[in-house]
Amino acid sequence: MFPSPMVSSKNWATSISYIASVMYFLLIIFQIPLFRVPCRFGTCKTPIEITSSQLIATEFFPTFVVKVLLYPGAILSSIIKGNTLPSYSKLLDLYNITGLRKYAAVSDLQHLEIVAGSYLSVVGALVGMSRRGRMSLFGTMLIVWGLLRENILGQIHRMFPTKSIQMYPMLIVAVVCAFLSIKxxxxxxxHGSKASRAKLL
Structure with a gap:
């Protein structure tokens, strides 16, 4: 006996959602560059970098939590560049964020949507591996909106060079993965695709 269309579509949706969640998790946790924006690091290219810089500066979480977030991406970066694996104890020095507690970053206040979106993206990626929801999509869309807003304002008011804030193609991939992770x-x-095909037939 063949599975019913309802069961088949449910299985397909579950599989697609799971694969998309894994891909989104890997994009975030391995710190694949999604954008370019000024931050406490100097320049941040991933949601984890923005989130980590905030957590270090505000001392909201213990340092080891930040190191756990940063370490997978640092390992991948070292492998790609052909360098030795980074030392866990010197991880903060590698990212040049050891002195962030001493300085307030006004620039972060100008990128609230990107900061908030980064928090949601990181949490959504971690939670999405066990319980998938819309947090990843909301976070990623906030980042997209923040980048577009900052670029538009920058071009109008000349507050900063346009090249200092950029959106990379992988951000679109992250948006697609975040959307497809919602079963x-x-x-x-x-169902919409099946209905369209039925009408054509």
């Missing part, structure tokens, strides 16, 4: 939305797409 309910994937099922709607599948």
């Amino acid at each position: 309910k939305d994937v099922r709607k797409l599948i």
Whole structure:
């Protein structure tokens, strides 16, 4: 016996959602560059870098939590560059963030959407491996909106060079993965696709 269309679409949605969640998790946890924006590090290219710089500066979480977030990306970066694996104890020196507690960064206040989106993206990626929801999508869309807003304001008011804030192509991949990780939305797409094909036939 063949599985019913409902069961089939449910299985497809579950599989697609799971794969998309894993891909989104890997994009975030391995710190694949998604954008370029001024931050407490100097320049941040990933949600984890922005989140980590905030956590270090505000002392909201213990330092080891920040190191756990940063370490996978540092390992991947070292492998790609052909360098030796980074020392866990010297990880903060590697990212040049040992003195962040002493300085307030006004620039972060100008990028609230990007900061908030980065928090949601990191938490959404971690939580999404066990319980998938819309947090990743909300976070990623906030980042996109923040980058577009800052670029538009920058061009109008000349507050900063446009090249200091950029959106990389992998951010679009992150948006797609975040959307496809939501099983309910994937099922709607599948049902909509089947309905369209039925009308054509």
